[in-house]
Amino acid sequence: MDKKWLFLPQLAGGADLALLLARLVVGAFLIFGVWDNIVSTERMAEFEKFLGVKGFAMPHLMAPLSVWxxxxVGIAFVAGFATRWAGLVCAFNFMVALVMVDAPLGIRPAFPAAAxxxxxxxxxxxxxxxxxxxSMLWRKAPS
Structure with missing residues (x-):
């Protein structure tokens, strides 16, 4: 009896679509999450103050750096451009958030940053x- 069905190999064909959907959702979430800080100096000032309270060095520099x-990264994920670099920046940024802000709050509040x-x-x-x-640029790149 063929047991391949246990591993659902037919789903592998949807990997690129699943990656696209994940990139779109995560990218849109990141863009939406900081848009208010980009368009409002008051919201950016609130974020700077929050970082200061949490013990971040140079919150006046760290706040805009994190926001931008x-x-x-959100734009890069949506477009699928420089995705590996964007992934590294995303992981680093949210590891800092996890350690400095979210981890002490417990598993549920820390879950978004961990994810x-x-x-x-x-x-x-x-x-x-x-x-x-x-993918489009890689295929066209000279070897």
Whole structure:
């Protein structure tokens, strides 16, 4: 009796679509999550103050750095451009957030940051998949 069905090999054909959907959802989440800080100096000032209270060095520099990193990573994920680099930046940014802010709050509050660390690592190691700018550019790159 053939036991291949136990491993559902027919689902492997949907890997690129699954990566695309994951990139779109995570990227849109990152963009949406920082948009208010980008368009509002008051919201950015609130974030700077929050980072200061949490013990971050130079919150006046760290706040915009984190906000713009998340925004650009979100765009990169949506487009599937420089996805491995964006994944590394995402993982690093949210590892810092996890250690400095979320971990002491417990598993439930820390889960979003932990998930973003993992998504960053997944995209950094697997890449964007075939439905991406990375794939289009890679195919056209000279060897």
């Amino acid at each position: 990193a998340q925004f650009l 973003l660390v993992l998504f960053g690592l997944i995209f950094a190691t697997i890449g964007a998949g075939r439905i991406s700018l990375d």
